[in-house]
Amino acid sequence: MSLFIEFHLIQNFAPSNLNRDDTGAPKDALFGGHRRARVSSQCFKRAIRLSAQEHDLVAPEFRGVRTKKLKTLLLDRLVDREPVEAEGKIEIALAAAGLKLKDDGKTEYLLFLGEAEIAGFAQLIEQHWDELAGAPAGGEKKGKKEAKACAPAKVVKKAKALLDGGKAVDVALFGRMLADMPEVNQDAACQVAHAISTHRVEREFDYFTAVDDKGGPDETGAGMIGQVEFNSATLYRYAVVDAGKLLGNLQQDSELCLSALEAFTQAMVRAIPSGKQNSFAAHNLPSFVGVCLRHGGPLNLANAFEKPVSPRNDKSLTSQSVEALAGHEGKLAAVYADSRDQWAYLDLSDAWPAQKGQQTANLSELAAWVRDKVASRLEV
Known part of the structure; x- marks a missing residue:
């Protein structure tokens, strides 16, 4: 069975520092010749695992540690x-x-x-x-x-x-490697891309002071001063799960495989990194979630943003990003997609073309769609 479940998310984060580099600055990357905000795949994988645990999406006996x-x-x-x-x-x-x-x-x-x-x-x-x-x-x-x-x-x-x-569902999804025990290694069924901003981003600096609550009248100034770097970005997030590989990693347990995909759909969408959240509280869920069942092979749509989206007064970066995503996918699909490919989506931006897949009302409905569609493929 050749079936890949793709997840395409557009998610706008308020000022934050979700994933820091070795200097404490938000991670970034050059893409299309422009500086972009970046959140590493490792960071989001952990957030997905923690989200699944927090929302009790996977039974304890099928979790990893x-x-x-x-x-x-x-x-x-x-x-x-x-x-x-x-x-x-x-x-x-x-x-x-x-x-x-x-x-x-x-x-x-x-x-x-x-x-x-x-x-x-x-x-x-x-x-x-x-x-x-x-x-x-x-x-x-x-x-x-x-x-x-x-x-x-x-x-x-x-x-x-x-x-x-x-x-264990998360071990089956994300794999493991023990260098001196290759026989127990498990190849990941899921690949997660580094999330990047759909537009150019520059770092900003927050200069802060802390006041000593017990300071005397003769003490002036702050008890502590410092600065923290942050940014704000509309991110494109992408992940793909090889359904056949996941089924194999879960020892051909088809019911567990379907439950894992349903849980992953929910956890992927709800996952928010914890970095510097006490300072920024950037709890911003995605505005667009698209799921595509691919048969010919995975298609990362990041090149929709090789030319960065530019701010406009009449349209949000989120809406423009969703439009660019749909347009780029249409071009690629005409050349590379399989006629059996199917889309379902959850769209708060109202920018995704209505004829492009099945619209769902909420996240639970989208996760159920994934489960039902993959179940029909597993029966073939």
Whole structure:
């Protein structure tokens, strides 16, 4: 099955600093020869994951966790066991799977694991508690090979089999890579583009002062001064999900695949980065959300804005951006699109052509459309 679900969003943010670079300034990029505001794909991926969790869009057992604190998570699940002994058993079980704990008890690098994988390790340790003999006593650390040698062969086999993604939706969507364990890598079913502004953007500076509430009458001036950089931009956001790849990553569970796509649609739209929100409160949801089911291959429409949209007194940047998006898509579709491609959209700008796809009244309806259309393809 060759089916790609594309998401095209136009989203205008008030003054903000959603995604900072190493100097604290809003990230930007040159595109079409002009400076554009930019929010990285990594930033939006995390926002999507957090949005799905906040709105309870994915059942807890099908979520993923990105952490170095796997030992702590396992100790929380082994609360009935003696902690020092449990620590040793955990080290052996993880080493059996090829994972090493450092002296501080954390893993060597960030792991992206499904909740089912974590629960599976806890269950494995419980089931083979007595067989994990030779586990190091508290404080006695072994190398990965030494620790692995303490585990029976059947435990090693089971431990390795646990790292299958755990049918975690976010792991299936965004993938994972462990350099020294390529056999447990998972290629992402979803690709997310860096969001860029549809128009030229210049950085601005906010000079601020803070007053000492307890300052005496002889104390003048501010207790603190500083400055923060920010911008305001109408962003074009793009993501695409390979439905076949997602189904494979979720171990051919078609119902979970459909639920994941419905959840991703909602989370993608609701996702707002958290950077500097206490200072700017830029909680601005998209004005346009277009979803296209592509069959021939993905089409990123960012080149609609290679020539930046220019401000006009009679029309907003948002409306102009939606018009430019529709016009560019029409040109590309005439040359590259498949006759089976379908659009649905949610448009608060009233700028998307009415004949171009099915208009939906709200986000829930749009997410349901995605689920229903993909379901009909999975049945073919």
